[in-house]
Structures are given as C-alpha cells and as structure tokens.
Amino acid sequence: MPIIVVTLLVATLTTGLLLWSATQSDGVAVSRQKSLVALIISKLESGIAHDQESVTVWDDAVSALRSQDAKWVDTNLGTWMHTYFGHDEVYILDPKDAPVYAFADGSAVDPASYQSIRPTTAPLVENLRARLKQGDTDGVTEQVLTIGASDMVVISGHPAIVSIKPVVSDSGHIAQVPGQEFLHVAVRYLDGSLLASLRQDYLLDDAHFSWSNMLSSEEASYPLVGRSGSTVGFFVWQPYRPGAFVLFQLVANTRGGVRTGTWRNYCSSGRFAPADFEAD
Numbered sequence: 001m002p003i004i005v006v007t008l009l010v011a012t013l014t015t016g017l018l019l020w021s022a023t024q025s026d027g028v029a030v031s032r033q034k035s036l037v038a039l040i041i042s043k044l045e046s047g048i049a050h051d052q053e054s055v056t057v058w059d060d061a062v063s064a065l066r067s068q069d070a071k072w073v074d075t076n077l078g079t080w081m082h083t084y085f086g087h088d089e090v091y092i093l094d095p096k097d098a099p100v101y102a103f104a105d106g107s108a109v110d111p112a113s114y115q116s117i118r119p120t121t122a123p124l125v126e127n128l129r130a131r132l133k134q135g136d137t138d139g140v141t142e143q144v145l146t147i148g149a150s151d152m153v154v155i156s157g158h159p160a161i162v163s164i165k166p167v168v169s170d171s172g173h174i175a176q177v178p179g180q181e182f183l184h185v186a187v188r189y190l191d192g193s194l195l196a197s198l199r200q201d202y203l204l205d206d207a208h209f210s211w212s213n214m215l216s217s218e219e220a221s222y223p224l225v226g227r228s229g230s231t232v233g234f235f236v237w238q239p240y241r242p243g244a245f246v247l248f249q250l251v252a253n254t255r256g257g258v259r260t261g262t263w264r265n266y267c268s269s270g271r272f273a274p275a276d277f278e279a280d
Contacts, residue, residue, distance in 0.1 A: 034220060037235060046144075048163040050144075053145050056167045056184045057146060059169050059173065061076065061077060062167055065182045074103070074108045077092060078090045078103035086192075086197075088189045089102075090102070090185065091185040094182060095180040099113075100182075104156075116156070128148065131149075146165055148166075149163075152232050156187075158190070159190040159233045160188060161188050162186070210234045213234050219236050219238055221234040
C-alpha cells in the first residue's frame with residue numbers, strides 16, 4: 001500500500017477520532033451545566049424565603065406594623081430588601097389581606113398597586129393562611145424558621161419568583177393569633193439583576209431569559225416551571241464546550257493544517273463558527 005494512502009488513512013482516522021472525542025466531551029460538559037442550572041433554579045425560591053426571614057422573624061417588625069410606623073417599615077421591610085437582596089417588589093398584607101405597604105421601581109409606591117398582582121398571589125396567600133391557622137410547621141427547621149408559600153409566575157410582565165412569609169415574633173413575647181399575622185410578599189424578577197449575578201457567580205456566558213425555546217446552535221436552555229406544571233419561560237445561556245475549544249487551539253496552532261470538509265461540517269453544526277478556525 002503506497003505510503004501516501006496510509007498517511008491519508010491515518011490522518012482521516014485521527015481526525016474522525018478527534019471529532020468524536022470533542023463531540024462526546026462537549027455533550028458531557030453541556031449536560032453538567034444543565035444540572036448546575038437546575039440546581040441554581042431549585043435554590044432560588046428557598047433563597048428568597050431565607051432573605052425574607054432576616055426581617056420577618058423579628059419583634060420590631062411586628063410592633064412597627066401594628067403601630068403603622070411607615071418610615072421603619074419602608075426602611076427595613078422594603079428598601080433594605082431591595083438594596084441588600086435585590087428584591088424587585090415588596091408588599092405587606094394586613095391580617096385581612098389588605099395591602100398596607102408596597103415597594104416597586106426602587107421606592108415605596110401606593111399600596112393599592114398590589115391589586116395588579118393579587119390574582120396571581122391570592123392562591124398562595126390563601127394556602128399560607130390556612131396552614132398558619134392549622135399550626136402547620138411542616139418544613140420548619142433550624143434554618144427555615146417559618147412556613148411560607150412561593151411559586152414561579154409572571155409578575156408585572158416579568159418572569160418572577162414570588163415568596164410569601166408571615167411576620168412573626170422572634171422572642172415569642174408578642175401574642176399573635178395563628179393565621180392573623182401580617183404577610184410579607186417578595187418578588188424577584190428572573191430577567192433582571194439576578195441574571196447579572198448568575199453570569200458573574202457561575203460563569204454562565206450570555207445568560208438571559210427567553211419566553212420561547214427557540215435557540216441558536218450555540219445555546220442551551222432550561223425550562224422554568226411553576227408549581228402548576230406550566231412553563232413560565234426558559235433560562236438560556238451559551239455553554240462552555242471544552243472539546244470545541246481544544247479543536248480550535250489545535251487548528252490555530254497547526255496553522256495551515258488539515259482543513260477538510262469534515263472540519264467545516266463540525267463548525268457548521270454550531271459547536272464552533274467557521275471563522276474561529278481561520279488563521280489570525
């Protein structure tokens with residue numbers, strides 16, 4: 001067998017093996033990133049509820065709401081939650097579920113603005129009130145101080161997590177009728193500042209929200225599903241593909257090496273753009 005034929009055969013087999021290895025490596029990497037995103041999403045609701053408990057389990061909060069101390073309530077239960085935790089909207093409901101405080105767009109607003117989201121939050125409020133009246137403590141631990149209600153919904157045109165927690169005494173020295181507590185309603189948009197923190201903390205390139213699952217070949221997605229089972233939208237990002245990166249480095253370093261139709265097919269599959277393989 002002529003040496004040129006052997007050389008071409010070896011080159012073809014080597015190229016095929018490299019492409020297969022890169023594809024497998026990329027598939028595993030994307031799968032792991034999807035698992036990471038799933039974990040992040042699953043922790044969001046509990047994280048927001050935990051944020052709330054920094055102010056909702058507090059004698060001072062109960063006293064301020066009962067005495068209608070508007071300045072204290074705004075500073076500690078509204079503005080602080082936005083400034084420190086990034087909550088986008090905050091509402092407080094009295095024992096009869098009438099709104100007594102509202103925060104949106106960076107400042108306190110008319111409590112009546114709560115009416116626009118009441119149809120969405122009403123089932124959660126009703127469920128939480130019923131559990132509170134029954135003395136239900138399911139899920140309460142050393143880390144989770146009170147029961148609550150939360151869901152992934154659409155609020156004010158934004159995909160969001162809404163979390164509701166009762167405002168209770170931390171000392172137990174303030175008498176409260178079960179089910180008659182003030183309720184703290186927190187809203188965190190999933191298409192706002194949260195995305196910036198996810199991009200920075202988890203290195204998810206170009207992370208963004210999409211109402212549809214129409215993706216480019218370079219993107220991956222994870223569905224955001226509410227408790228009813230309905231899909232609110234999709235979390236989309238450009239996953240890191242180590243196999244494609246290695247191939248790019250290989251071709252860039254060989255400069256003028258093999259640039260066959262096989263390479264072009266791999267590029268056109270979306271794992272790497274053809275332009276990425278051009279010499280500098």
